[in-house]
Amino acid sequence: MDLQNYVENLTSEARNSSLDLAVARSEIKNTVLSKMASNLRMCSEELKEANQKDLAEGNKNGLSDAMLDRLELTDSRIEDMAKSVDDIAELKDPVGGVIDGWVLPNGLRLTKRRVPLGVVCIIYESRPNVTADAAALCVKSGNAVILRGGKEAIHSNTAIYRQLKKAFNDTDLPPNCVQLVETTDRAAVPPLLTAEKDVDVIIPRGGKGLIKHVMETATIPVVKHYDGVCHTYVDERCNLDMALEICENAKCQRPGVCNAMETLLVHKNIAGDFLPMMKDVYDKKGVELRGCPIALKVLSDINSASEDDWYEEYLDLILAVRVVNGVDEAVEHINRYGSGHSDAIVTDDLKAAETFQNAVDSATVYVNASTRFTDGGEFGLGAEIGISTNKLHARGPMALEELTTYKWLVNGEGQIR
């Protein structure tokens, strides 16, 4: 098979289908989504069978237990996947919404109307539920989608994809609104990343290596979902119990995700009181601390942090700890070492809170709350395709609205310049 031709065929089919999908009514899109969900439920045995092949190969290839766990499809995970597609059908359709509009002095009527992006290409790793989620979010927002999953999940993804595809039977929508790259050949990726004519946006979800490769190769706009080096700064004037709770939650509630805390910053005037109490909490949870020289003076039995630790996204029960002179130094540290994802201050001081929220250049900046809330569902936006670390187009949780763009409609009665 000629891969270049294969990909060109995928992308041009996606473009053609996208034009029909863009003008489809919500009720038609929702019908397809409901059928997707019921197909997934009805074929759970088939899905589990395909998944077994992936698990067996994963075992053979020495995937870690954590990876195998993420890969596995159980009855309850299949039900969750179907439920999530049903939930997306229930969300409000963003397409057609009017963002703004006015009448010009010359009588021209301007309307800035929300429309689908067109063709979305999602490149992801591991979890097979992304196949269903991403397809459902794209169809709901009127976008044709090209799915490129990880090699280790190819059998599961293909089986899920078949059920999604069947949902288009007996509808007015072209089935090629949703397409999966059915080869695991890596050479299929570069032609996708440069299909400017037919693909409007690339959304990579996965490890840093994947995202770096996409950014370097793509000639199409990329909305990246990069790392989360998230901070919590505990200020001098604060409720220490609240600080303990927030710092425990931000680090320990789910350490493997991008909105978990990776570095704790503490005001020098409370470090002596706060750090020993905090360490007691973390000790119980098995968190390893790595401290700056001043932190080491307070907590003599922890390891020292290297310069690299400040940049590190551990995604694990490890935490870098630094004592700072105040909010300005905390902000400087965050803007220098952080990844612009989610950062929090715990304080009772109005000026410190305002300085922190103004000056920290991150997608989400918290006062007195855990960074773990950065999530489309938690924000009340509905399901998300990911959390963007881009500044352009989408920043933070990327939900249905962020899968749209706008067009300007201008209506007149013969106006010329």
Added chain:
Amino acid sequence: MDLQNYVENLTSEARNSSLDLAVARSEIKNTVLSKMASNLRMCSEELKEANQKDLAEGNKNGLSDAMLDRLELTDSRIEDMAKSVDDIAELKDPVGGVIDGWVLPNGLRLTKRRVPLGVVCIIYESRPNVTADAAALCVKSGNAVILRGGKEAIHSNTAIYRQLKKAFNDTDLPPNCVQLVETTDRAAVPPLLTAEKDVDVIIPRGGKGLIKHVMETATIPVVKHYDGVCHTYVDERCNLDMALEICENAKCQRPGVCNAMETLLVHKNIAGDFLPMMKDVYDKKGVELRGCPIALKVLSDINSASEDDWYEEYLDLILAVRVVNGVDEAVEHINRYGSGHSDAIVTDDLKAAETFQNAVDSATVYVNASTRFTDGGEFGLGAEIGISTNKLHARGPMALEELTTYKWLVNGEGQIR
């Protein structure tokens, strides 16, 4: 001079300055802008002297008369440039505006607030006034800017830049909020396009070659200002006088710009009446027509259009003409050959107007008006940095708001997940 180091120094200075500029008050930014404008006015002799060097070199290097004209700085053009900076100072500051906000069931208060992008890099050709315009738009929107102008305008750009820079004296803003790449060496461009850490967006303005190079090389988000293959479709049921006026205006009022019409589509049932009248108008203006086979039957003395003509952005008094079966075929043609910039229908038919505005996948879609209105100033948005042919982030006129992003501010009282 080591170019890589030179560029790294520029970009890291820009990043550092951007953090101060992002939180600067409007009144401080406006003071700098006013000083920029008055510096430009006061030093017009110096600017013209520098410009003479560019013109002399341009003459020697065989630049076309049109290019030399675009390059030239006269007293009135310098006054226009200064006036345009003053006008930008008068615009409303987009920074800090609240886009949305709500309270979650758990009491967390969310605010989606407009903030500057950070560091903007603008790569442009020819017209030296872009140096002042782009700098003023970026400073107003709180962005540090790196300007990379064309080789043929280097003396003019450097002279303008010196006046812009002086405006930062005796202010609280770092002068490196505005920086010009002071070498014409092309090797300075790739390190700019890959300075992910320090540059947030690249805005290329110029010919297709420049933009293609930027898209292929950049690892940073690009908002491109590509070609405008704009269409006007004259429907069966329409006011023919209005159609004549609109088509004359869209093609002839300023043929060298991106929102000028390049292809005229005409309904088959009126082609016999309309095309001869239209040709009379175009003949007087010296417009060359290139027609499809059916158009050639109506207008026997015009050249035939090749497949390439449908893709062509002439930027000149040349127009491709095609007769179509109706609005659906017009839409198909536009979505296939157009560039998604600006397209118009002239019609009295409600259904045709709605079909056209729904189905044409372009940034601006007109009913009964000239495509020439696609412009930040005409839309009432104020000065623009260009007209984006991206779908992401900014689509159509890109003015002050499109030079911002947002951050989520989340305020709580100790909420955890």
